[in-house]
Structures are given as structure tokens and as C-alpha cells.
Amino acid sequence: MEPSPMVWHTQVVPLETELEKVSSHPECSICFNTYDNVFKTPKQLDCTHTFCLECLSRIMTTSMDPQNSKIPCPFCRQPTTIPKKGPPALTTSQEVLCRLPIHQQHEEPVWLDGERLCYQRPIEMPGVPAFCICVDIGASGHSGVSSSQTRPRLSLMERMMDWKRLLIFIFLMVLLLGIVLWPLQCIVTTGSLRCSPQNMHMSTTTASTTTVTMLL
Structure with a gap:
């Protein structure tokens, strides 16, 4: 009797499932980065093609016609008028x-500040000031993402508090150095931790010797 042939079972992943995974993480067709709700916000042009805010801002700085304030679509080249507030004011693809x-x-x-896109990060902890995160979109910037953090505009009272903290810190550092270095100086110069009494004793002995010498 011939042995029955062995049958191997393999699990095949449906094509629709793979397509759902890809579509669940939409990416910009220019930089291939996943969209988000800040610098990678999906912005729709007049031709209905969608790209991220950062890429469109870079295109604006490099290829926009200053006379008509329009940028061409990277795919179909159809021009789109840029609003007065810049690419952040373009229509967002909901x-x-x-x-x-x-x-x-x-x-x-997100707002346009010269050749930078800026976003003010909200306050996450009480007492911690909010700060801005900016991305350089200028023609001289790097081709990749180059973010830089800038300090917020502090009020006069906050600046005064910073100066007070700085002065207190400097005073404490000077006091700490004095406490640490003074015994070391005594040990190096006199060989003992008692600087003042021994110095006074040496000064008195020297004065007495000088007086005796003058009398003689």
C-alpha cells in the first residue's frame, strides 16, 4: 500500500488586508513621511493632490513665482494660489x-515666520513656560527635517526672576568655593587648618623679636 502524500498548509494573507495596513498610515508623496497634525499636516492643492505642509512650504520658497504667488503641483504642474498667511492657510485634507x-x-x-514654520507647544506642566518649535524651510536649509527650538518671549517679571536666580546661584557657588578652598589654602601655606591664630602668633613673635633687637 502506497503511503499517502503529505499536504503542507500555508496561511495566505489577503491582499486587501495589506492594502488596509498601507492606507491606514498615509504618507506624503514627496518626503514619504507619515502625515501628522503639525508640520506634516496634509494640505490639498486646487488640483486635489495632497502633500504635507512642510514640503509645500519648501516648494514655495524655491519655485514660487513672486508676481502671482502661485506654486505648481509636483505631479500635474497645475498652479495653486498661496494665501496671504502662507502655506499653513491652505486647505487641509480632512x-x-x-x-x-x-x-x-x-x-x-502653525504659522509662517520668514523662512520658518513655527508651532507653539502647549504647556504640559504647571510653571513650565511654553516654547516654540520651528522648522527651517529656506532654500539654504537642509533637505531633510531640521528643527530648532527657540526660547519664548519672556515678560519683564520673568526676566527679573531669571536674573535673581542667576545671582543666587553665583553667590552660592562663590560661597561653596570659599568654604572648600580656604582650608586647602591654609594647609598649603601653613600646614594646618588654623590659619588666623597661627598667623597672628607668628606676627606677634616677629614684632617682639624686632623690638628686642632695637633695644639692644
Whole structure:
């Protein structure tokens, strides 16, 4: 009797499942980075093509016609008029934004500051001032993401508090150095931790010797 042939079972992943995984993380067609709700916000052009805010801002700084304030679509070359407030004021693709994680489905306010895109990070802890995160979009900037953090504009009272803290810190450092270095100086010069009494004794002995010598 011939042995029965062995049958191997393999699990095949449906193509639709793979497509769902890819579509669940939409990416910008220029930089291939995943969209978000800050610098990578999906912005839709007049031709309905969608790209991230940062890439469109870079295109604006390098290829926009200053006379008509329009940028061409990287795919179809159809021009789109840039609003007065810059690329952040372009239409946001709600279709793409709704496919992001829940915490990224609310667009954060981003503004154009010269050749930088800026976003003010909200206060996360009490007493900690908010700070701005900026991305350079200038023609001289790097091709990749180059973010820089800038200090917020502090009020006069906050600046005075910073100066007071700095003065207190300097005073404490000087006091600490004096406490540590004074015994070391005594040990090096006199060989003992008692500097003042021994110095006074030596001065008195020297004065007495000088007086006796003058009398003789």
C-alpha cells in the first residue's frame, strides 16, 4: 500500500488586508513621511493632490513665482494660489486627517515666520513656560527635517526672576568655593587648618623679636 502524500498548509494573507495596513498610515508623496497634525499636516492643492505642509512650504520658497504667488503641483504642474498667511492657510485634507490616529485628528496652529514654520507647544506642566518649535524651510536649509527650538518671549517679571536666580546661584557657588578652598589654602601655606591664630602668633613673635633687637 502506497503511503499517502503529505499536504503542507500555508496561511495566505489577503491582499486587501495589506492594502488596509498601507492606507491606514498615509504618507506624503514627496518626503514619504507619515502625515501628522503639525508640520506634516496634509494640505490639498486646487488640483486635489495632497502633500504635507512642510514640503509645500519648501516648494514655495524655491519655485514660487513672486508676481502671482502661485506654486505648481509636483505631479500635474497645475498652479495653486498661496494665501496671504502662507502655506499653513491652505486647505487641509480632512479625508487624510481623519485617517490619522485619534490624537492627531485635530490640526494644530502653525504659522509662517520668514523662512520658518513655527508651532507653539502647549504647556504640559504647571510653571513650565511654553516654547516654540520651528522648522527651517529656506532654500539654504537642509533637505531633510531640521528643527530648532527657540526660547519664548519672556515678560519683564520673568526676566527679573531669571536674573535673581542667576545671582543666587553665583553667590552660592562663590560661597561653596570659599568654604572648600580656604582650608586647602591654609594647609598649603601653613600646614594646618588654623590659619588666623597661627598667623597672628607668628606676627606677634616677629614684632617682639624686632623690638628686642632695637633695644639692644
